[in-house]
Amino acid sequence: xxxxxIPKYNYWIYITLMMIGLYAMISKNNLIKKIIGMNIFQxxxxxxxxxxxxxxxxxxxxxEHSQGHGIIDVTRYINPLPHVLMLTxxxxxxxxxGVALALAVKVYKRYGTLEEDEILKKIKEE
Amino acid sequence: xxxxxxxxxxTVPLLSSFIVSISGWVRRSLCFYITLSVLxxxxxxxxxxxxxxxxxxxxxxxxxxWEPPWGIxxxxxxxxxxxxxxxxxxxxxxxISTKKAVERDMEEKRGAFYTLYALMITGxxxxxxxxxxxxxYVLLEIASLTGYGLIAIGEDxxxxxxxNYLYMGTIGACFYLLGIGYLYIVTGSLxxxxxxxxxxxLYNSKAVMVAFVICMxxxxxxxxxxxLHGWLPNAYTHAYASSSSxxxxxxxxxxVYVMLRVMFSIFTPDYIFRYIxxxxxxxxxxxxxxxxxxxxxxSQKNIKRMFTFIIVSExxxxxxxxxxxxxxxxxxxxxxxxxxxxxxxxAFLFLGILSHNNIDETFDGIKGLTKRMPFTMGAFxxxxxxxxxxxxxxxFFSKWYLLLGAMDAGYYGFMLALIVxxxxxxxxxxxxxxxxxxxxxxxxxxxxxxLFELVPLFMVVxxxxxxxxxxxxxxxxxxxxxxxxxxx
Numbered sequence: 001x002x003x004x005x006i007p008k009y010n011y012w013i014y015i016t017l018m019m020i021g022l023y024a025m026i027s028k029n030n031l032i033k034k035i036i037g038m039n040i041f042q043x044x045x046x047x048x049x050x051x052x053x054x055x056x057x058x059x060x061x062x063x064e065h066s067q068g069h070g071i072i073d074v075t076r077y078i079n080p081l082p083h084v085l086m087l088t089x090x091x092x093x094x095x096x097x098g099v100a101l102a103l104a105v106k107v108y109k110r111y112g113t114l115e116e117d118e119i120l121k122k123i124k125e126e
Numbered sequence: 127x128x129x130x131x132x133x134x135x136x137t138v139p140l141l142s143s144f145i146v147s148i149s150g151w152v153r154r155s156l157c158f159y160i161t162l163s164v165l166x167x168x169x170x171x172x173x174x175x176x177x178x179x180x181x182x183x184x185x186x187x188x189x190x191x192w193e194p195p196w197g198i199x200x201x202x203x204x205x206x207x208x209x210x211x212x213x214x215x216x217x218x219x220x221x222i223s224t225k226k227a228v229e230r231d232m233e234e235k236r237g238a239f240y241t242l243y244a245l246m247i248t249g250x251x252x253x254x255x256x257x258x259x260x261x262x263y264v265l266l267e268i269a270s271l272t273g274y275g276l277i278a279i280g281e282d283x284x285x286x287x288x289x290n291y292l293y294m295g296t297i298g299a300c301f302y303l304l305g306i307g308y309l310y311i312v313t314g315s316l317x318x319x320x321x322x323x324x325x326x327x328l329y330n331s332k333a334v335m336v337a338f339v340i341c342m343x344x345x346x347x348x349x350x351x352x353x354l355h356g357w358l359p360n361a362y363t364h365a366y367a368s369s370s371s372x373x374x375x376x377x378x379x380x381x382v383y384v385m386l387r388v389m390f391s392i393f394t395p396d397y398i399f400r401y402i403x404x405x406x407x408x409x410x411x412x413x414x415x416x417x418x419x420x421x422x423x424x425s426q427k428n429i430k431r432m433f434t435f436i437i438v439s440e441x442x443x444x445x446x447x448x449x450x451x452x453x454x455x456x457x458x459x460x461x462x463x464x465x466x467x468x469x470x471x472x473a474f475l476f477l478g479i480l481s482h483n484n485i486d487e488t489f490d491g492i493k494g495l496t497k498r499m500p501f502t503m504g505a506f507x508x509x510x511x512x513x514x515x516x517x518x519x520x521x522f523f524s525k526w527y528l529l530l531g532a533m534d535a536g537y538y539g540f541m542l543a544l545i546v547x548x549x550x551x552x553x554x555x556x557x558x559x560x561x562x563x564x565x566x567x568x569x570x571x572x573x574x575x576x577l578f579e580l581v582p583l584f585m586v587v588x589x590x591x592x593x594x595x596x597x598x599x600x601x602x603x604x605x606x607x608x609x610x611x612x613x614x
Contacts, residue, residue: 022297025293025297031289034293038292038293038296038297041296041297041300042296042300045300045303045304045307048304048307049307052307052310052311082307082310085260088260088264089263089303092264092267095267095271096267096271096292096296099271099274099275099292100289100292103274103278103285103288103289103292104289106278106285107285107286107289110282110285119286123283123286
């Protein structure tokens with residue numbers, strides 16, 4: 001059983017984080033908590049990408065001139081592409097968070113509360 | 127010049143959004159004209175691309191001259207080109223038609239509105255044209271984020287609906303990203319064509335299957351396939367007519383396009399129909415979507431809300447058509463994508479005219495409307511006939527292909543769903559027609575809609591009729607070459 005968990009712990013971490021985020025989005029009543037849950041959800045996927053590019057004992061893929069034998073040992077270099085992709089994904093998640101918080105501010109100004117059940121009650125009363 | 131159109135079609139609206147944003151501070155009246163000229167340019171680009179694809183086959187375009195698996199490559203076939211044309215035509219007609227409504231509803235925010243409009247078009251065009259799976263995710267988020275903004279500008283409850291849409295939309299896009307991550311682990315590539323070349327040796331891998339399932343669920347959330355449709359009715363109902371008539375025709379249809387792209391260009395038809403073959407289950411899902419949408423539409427009092435449920439039902443048509451898995455049904459699916467964008471645009475332009483003239487969007491509100499607005503109602507009725515599927519409107523032909531495809535494959539439940547939902551559409555639209563024709567109304571201040579609103583509506587109707595009459599040519603020259611050869 002452990003051979004599925006310990007060598008692949010990075011996947012378990014990202015799945016746990018993702019489920020925490022999803023739980024917060026589904027069950028929390030406060031809009032800000034939901035938004036933070038959404039952000040945890042996105043961060044989990046960013047961590048998943050970052051961990052798949054990482055390699056133990058390896059370095060950034062810049063080939064030194066002094067080596068010059070024409071042989072490149074791939075185990076010494078990490079794959080930078082997933083990390084670069086995640087720069088874009090971080091920008092996207094920041095933008096999403098910004099839009100979500102701006103909407104939450106507008107909701108608060110309109111209804112005077114951020115608790116979802118109170119907002120729904122107010123909508124029903126109107 | 128011509129060979130640079132694929133890059134220009136994305137960069138021009140992107141850069142123009144900055145200019146629109148600046149002119150929103152300097153001179154607000156300029157925003158509309160800048161957006162208009164950009165959209166006219168985009169129409170020229172997209173029809174030129176379609177023409178090139180029809181004449182000389184698939185266009186390969188390398189951004190920055192980088193070779194395909196490393197750089198971002200555009201791989202434009204008939205399906206891309208067709209969707210580009212649909213997006214540009216719909217956005218142009220909608221822009222013209224909503225000019226006065228935007229001036230009235232959001233005088234202060236006009237600059238912001240047109241900036242978001244241009245950015246949304248950038249996102250949708252980019253999703254459609256790109257051949258890179260990660261690039262698609264980024265553009266998907268651009269289109270979605272601007273969509274949330276456009277919806278949130280709307281009336282009172284729009285902000286809350288937009289926030290709910292944002293939660294669901296983000297989960298959907300993240301699932302897509304996760305699926306692409308799994309594919310990247312096993313193939314080491316993000317280029318769609320490249321992935322599809324590497325995949326055949328990996329059909330046994332569980333990671334590929336997980337990637338497929340996660341991608342599909344994510345896209346279904348974004349396209350509002352029942353039971354993942356929860357965000358759609360509120361978001362589209364509460365948005366202003368000028369925003370919802372842009373988002374409703376395009377967003378869900380572009381997502382159906384992405385689903386087709388993921389099914390056939392990333393995962394091969396061989397894999398999805400022979401290897402894992404979940405077709406039967408998904409067609410049943412789409413049948414329940416069709417029934418659910420139709421029944422919910424029947425129970426609505428608000429006409430705009432009724433249309434949002436019709437969209438849910440139409441998504442069922444397209445998803446079902448794609449998963450039946452034969453050539454005829456897939457033709458119907460792609461054809462219906464074009465039709466549905468046009469019909470939904472027609473319906474929402476009609477709703478825009480109603481809200482611009484302060485007419486209630488309910489069955490009581492439109493009583494006796496035919497006497498006051500004969501041209502608007504006439505155009506709307508032609509749209510309605512297309513929704514129902516009466517020849518020679520284009521709606522008939524796509525439903526006909528879907529029916530034939532379902533019959534070939536033995537999906538009788540899907541045929542039944544198509545016929546029953548068409549009959550329910552008859553009831554839905556005749557309720558509107560009955561109220562508009564056979565009841566008097568003394569609101570004499572209502573006048574016929576103005577010319578700039580009528581002309582786009584008539585153009586939509588004309589396109590629906592032309593597409594209907596030229597259906598054989600459309601299928602022969604554009605849709606049939608868009609379908610992978612492996613599908614019989």
